[in-house]
Amino acid sequence: MKTNLVKRTAAGATISAMLMAMPGTAFAQTEPVDSTVTETDRSATLDGLKRRALETIDTRLDAIDRWTHRVETNEHLTDDHRSVLIAELNAAAGGLRSLAADIEAATTYSELGGLIPKIVEGYWVFALLGPKVHLVIAANVMADINDRFDEVAASTQEAIERVEAAGYDPVDARAALDRMLAHLTAASTLIDQVPGSVLHLRPADMPEAGEQLRSAQADLKSAAEELRAAQQAGRQAVEAIKDAIHR
Amino acid sequence: MKRMTGIALLIALLSTGCRPMGLPAISDPVESTTTTIATRTTTRSIADSGPSQPLNPAGSVAPSEGTAPEVAIDLTELDALLAELDDVLADVDGAMKEGEEQ
Numbered sequence: 128m129k130t131n132l133v134k135r136t137a138a139g140a141t142i143s144a145m146l147m148a149m150p151g152t153a154f155a156q157t158e159p160v161d162s163t164v165t166e167t168d169r170s171a172t173l174d175g176l177k178r179r180a181l182e183t184i185d186t187r188l189d190a191i192d193r194w195t196h197r198v199e200t201n202e203h204l205t206d207d208h209r210s211v212l213i214a215e216l217n218a219a220a221g222g223l224r225s226l227a228a229d230i231e232a233a234t235t236y237s238e239l240g241g242l243i244p245k246i247v248e249g250y251w252v253f254a255l256l257g258p259k260v261h262l263v264i265a266a267n268v269m270a271d272i273n274d275r276f277d278e279v280a281a282s283t284q285e286a287i288e289r290v291e292a293a294g295y296d297p298v299d300a301r302a303a304l305d306r307m308l309a310h311l312t313a314a315s316t317l318i319d320q321v322p323g324s325v326l327h328l329r330p331a332d333m334p335e336a337g338e339q340l341r342s343a344q345a346d347l348k349s350a351a352e353e354l355r356a357a358q359q360a361g362r363q364a365v366e367a368i369k370d371a372i373h374r
Numbered sequence: 375m376k377r378m379t380g381i382a383l384l385i386a387l388l389s390t391g392c393r394p395m396g397l398p399a400i401s402d403p404v405e406s407t408t409t410t411i412a413t414r415t416t417t418r419s420i421a422d423s424g425p426s427q428p429l430n431p432a433g434s435v436a437p438s439e440g441t442a443p444e445v446a447i448d449l450t451e452l453d454a455l456l457a458e459l460d461d462v463l464a465d466v467d468g469a470m471k472e473g474e475e476q
Contacts, residue, residue: 275451286447358449
């Protein structure tokens with residue numbers, strides 16, 4: 128709970144800074160009355176706030192553009208995952224552009240005070256969308272790597288069968304291959320659950336959804352360890368085949 | 375009439391798998407012939423992939439020095455794949471960190 132509160136505070140820091148820059152009470156329903164601020168100053172402050180808000184939106188739109196390009200060009204993504212991610216990226220970009228237009232058109236502090244928080248809380252671009260995109264891409268890349276490892280395991284299996292057919296008994300090679308296959312199965316299970324665990328997350332699920340994102344990240348790291356262990360077992364299997372032939 | 379009965383008898387014989395000499399039976403094992411060929415092909419391809427081995431009396435291949443089958447499995451590709459894996463995990467770490475900072 129404390130962690131969520133800290134993260135929520137950190138995520139909204141930029142927006143809070145902008146809101147705090149408003150003269151008087153940021154969320155007041157009426158324009159702040161401050162005798163020390165002239166109409167010109169207030170107008171400049173309003174414009175300054177708008178400019179900062181629009182820059183904040185641009186930063187997010189730039190990131191969305193980069194991620195969209197990655198999703199469009201990544202050769203590992205399945206068509207389903209690609210289309211879901213592209214739809215979400217497009218929706219976020221469209222929403223932020225529309226929000227930018229509203230901010231541009233705002234004429235009062237209260238109007239601006241109602242719009243600025245939406246930059247973060249309406250989309251959670253960096254806290255949710257970016258991690259989702261990267262987690263799903265990583266899961267797809269790792270699934271393909273896992274498939275390639277499976278092919279190597281199949282080649283190893285075939286080699287063991289040939290050695291057996293030639294009258295040798297590569298018992299250690301079979302054991303190592305079994306370990307390799309067990310690691311690949313464990314990796315596959317971890318990898319396969321990641322897209323399903325994060326693709327459904329929406330801005331309304333934040334900041335609690337952050338926990339699911341971290342859990343998916345941990346799953347991919349565990350899967351990577353399983354793949355490394357599979358590689359080790361594969362090496363041992365090949366060495367054991369050679370030993371069985373030459374001993 | 376006699377001719378009609380002869381034809382009917384021939385059809386009946388063919389349909390039960392019996393056949394007069396020289397005629398193929400309807401239930402001839404065409405598929406099993408295919409399977410045999412396929413099995414032979416598979417056996418040959420495995421046998422051809424290594425040096426020939428002498429058969430012992432039990433029918434298995436006796437191992438002997440200098441006739442071991444060649445084993446060629448390239449594991450170097452896995453190193454490259456694991457390097458790619460590190461890259462995508464670093465991207466995920468970066469995205470998660472960026473999200474927490476923002």
